[in-house]
Amino acid sequence: MLELASVNSFYAKAHVLSDLTFSVARGQVTALLGRNGAGKSTTMKSIMQLVVPRGGSIRFQGHDLVGLPPHKVAKLGLGYVPEDRRIFTDLTVLENLEVGRQPAREDTVTWTRDMLFDLFPNLAERRHNRGKEMSGGEQQMLTIARTLMGNPSFVLLDEPSEGIAPVIVEQMARVILQLKSEGLTVLLSEQNLHFARAVADMAVIIEAGAQKFHGTLESLNAQPEIRDAYLSV
Amino acid sequence: MGFFIAQFLTGLANASALFMVASGLSLIFGVTRIVNFAHGSFYMLGAYVGYTTMQMLPGMVGFWAAILLTGVIVGLIGVIVEICVLRPVYRAPELFQLVATFGVILVIQDLTLMTWGAEDLMGPRAPGLTGIIRIMGEPVPKYDLALVAITPFVALALWFLITKTRVGVLVRAATQDREMVGALGVNQSWLFTGVFFLGCAMAGLGGALQLPKGGADLLMDFTILTSIFVVVVIGGMGSLPGAYLAAVLVSVLGVFGVTYIPQSTLVLIFVIMVLVLMIRPYGLFGRPEVAGEHGQVGEPERPIKPAGPRARMIVAAGLAVLALMPVYGSSFAMVLTTDILIFCLFAASLHFMLGLGGMVSFGHAAFYGGGAYAAALLVTYAGTPMELALLLAPLGAGLLAVIIGWVCLRLTGVYFAMLTLAFSQLLWSLAFQWSDVTRGDDGLVNIWPSAWASSTMVFFYLTLVICVGGIVFLRHAAHSPFGYALRAARDSTRQAEATGIHTKRVQWAAFALAGAMAGLAGGLFVFSKGSVFPNELEIVRSFDALIVVFLGGVKTLSGGVVGGAALEGVKDVLTRFEYWRLALGVLIIVVVILAPDGLVGTARKLAEKWGLMRAPEDGK
Secondary structure, eight states: OEEEEEEEEEETTEEEEEEEEEEEOTTOEEEEEOOTTSSHHHHHHHHHTSSOOSEEEEEETTEEOTTOOHHHHHHTTEEEEOTTOOOOTTSBHHHHHHHHOOOOOTTSOOOOHHHHHHHOHHHHHTTTSBGGGSOHHHHHHHHHHHHHTTOOSEEEEEOTTTTSOHHHHHHHHHHHHHHHHTTOEEEEEESOHHHHHHHOSEEEEEETTEEEEEEEHHHHHTOHHHHHHHSOO | OHHHHHHHHHHHHHHHHHHHHHHHHHHHHHHHOOOOTTHHHHHHHHHHHHHHHHHHSOHHHHHHHHHHHHHHHHHHHHHHHIIIIIGGGTTSSTTHHHHHHHHHHHHHHHHHHHHHOSSOBOOOOOTTOOSEEEETTEEEEHHHHHHHHHHHHHHHHHHHHHHHSHHHHHHHHHHHHHHHHHHTTOOHHHHHHHHHHHHHHHHHHHHHHTHHHHOBOTTHHHHHHHHHHHHHHHHOTTOHHHHHHHHHHHHHHHHHHHHHOGGGHHHHHHHHHHHHHHHSTTOSSOOOOOTTTTOOOOOOOOOOOOOOHHHHHHHHHHHHHHHTHHHHSOHHHHHHHHHHHHHHHHHHHHHIIIIITOOOOSOTHHHHHHHHHHHHHHHHHHOOOHHHHHHHHHHHHHHHHHHHHHHHTTSOHHHHHHHHHHHHHHHHHHHHHOHHHHOGGGOEEOOOOOGGGOSHHHHHHHHHHHHHHHHHHHHHHHHSHHHHHHHHHHHOHHHHHHTTOOHHHHHHHHHHHHHHHHHHHHHHHHHHHSEEOGGGGSHHHHHHHHHHHHHHOTTSTTHHHHHHHHHHHHHHHHTTSTTHHHHHHHHHHHHHHHOTTHHHHHHHHHHHHTTSSOOGGGOO
């Protein structure tokens, strides 16, 4: 569904990603693993074209994404949930969802506010609250719900478990599994191997912008030396 | 009591157009982060277009239809400007778009002149609302009452649009994080265009609505610009209720000012602004700007280096050409070069605080004109000789900068810029209205150099030595520890503070130094022209310097000087033509689009590309 081939990205002159090559099949949950600063967020931004790769190709359902403006990438069915949440703090929960709203798409679930409030009951109670009045965990839920309002067939989740309470991390894991059961494809970045194990089918490991592993989670589990070399446990 | 109420109603009526234009400016700034200098021009267009549409559509229905139509037409003109001029430069360094909008001002001025002619136009009376109504015996024009009644509905409609509709939600979201809005599938370009349409349409409406009260003339673009900046700043950037309240405050106080203190109406409005900002730095309803919130990623600043041998040779050659000018040039060429040199020093002083200090001032003319007036007043009232006056001009301007800087540096970003503008306008209105001392619009005249320097050639050399000396001094300051501290404060205030730099004090000193240098240029100017008028303190003068710094290249050391020389030179050629503003405006816009790093920056990049210069990372 999504194929990256020799993707190279830069921030000004700093080379951040080198020759990233992996693909994500429809209906799978893939975990992009790596330490802090390995280039996980840049990979996500490169797919969304928020960082435009200078080399390589990124194809999504046959469309070449490189060079497209981000809103066109989103219109193709890619939903992006940024690491730093970036909710609109002056807007209410309902308004935040409204910003994310896009027309229904044939190949995927059509979300309504009520479905999202079922998925994230906390948001339902706070629908008239402004973004800045919410806790970190609630903001994390809102940012995912906001992206789902665009009815994506593929969701990019940048560090969904970062900086939130353990009980909410569990909720996040349940949400991701539910998205998978609805037929959505997910690429999530994680530092937390434990979390990835709970939700992911496949894993990609990057270190200093270079790909070190691509395979199933089982095969990663069978190779503890890789885990020890590239992931802080 | 009746008089009081009548005055109050007049004030409210005056607030009508002001609010509409200011809310449009505020809206555009909120979403696109562009301070639209051309906003006053759209207001002016509204008046002219309204004049024509009202002639075409007679009667009461026609009058109001003409006003609405004018809003749409001006909005569409705004869309053309947005698509043709601004879209290509959204990715340019922040504030560079200012220059493009300045080009638009010039273009619109000349197109309006071409279409409607130079005569002031009397606005038609509003059919059915021509008479007056007596309130407690005092006459109040019916049209004023209509405006007072309409404005709250317009404000309400705008408020509804912004708070209750999807478009409004997107606009508010984009005001906070436009990149994220794009990543959620919203086409930002059309959102920007839509906001530009709305903002310009509001300006057009304002221009058309005030026609029966004020008519149309070619100066109204700059006249209103200052007022709407003041309104937006007092109300708080991006706040509609703030804009309304501030428009009312400014207009009502203006009306009472005319009655009770007719000599200082202009000063009054700026005094109010300064007072409000000292108590509420971000306006009545505004919020602090959060730096970096909008995630505009630019290229990192290049380190600046002392000139290499080749650059030194080029400069030396240039100086030799200048020094030998009396040998081959006419006396006209010397006068022109004197003007250019003075302007270059002025531009270099702004460049110092803007480029190196990151302090964008919209009111640098305060110090240029301040220095000019200091020298002129000293000569006029104290018979000070030129030599002493030229020494005291920068001191006076520097002192002024110390005071103004103390207030302005409490703010940052666009608020800082607007506050500097307000101070320069305050000085301008002082010079304009305090005619006992400054002789107002008649200016101070007969201020000539000492006998030994009175020939064109000697004065040329004097200017050359002082201006080049001043520019070299600023350049040395840039390479001194003070310059390092200044750049550190610009790039990362916190980091600089953490290394023990008192950033505010460093910026304050730079502000004062830049002010003093501008004052020196102003002093030279007075003696070269023999006179000074309030327009040396005008907003246009500040913008000239600002445009030049951006055109030359903010991120380069020589940008101010090169830009200054280029603009003054081009102006000298172009002003010989009737529609020179149009030509200059188009030229500025083209340069902005083709050379977003400014003349020097772009030339350097091209030189690097063609292998004529080494790119920084190839160096040692």
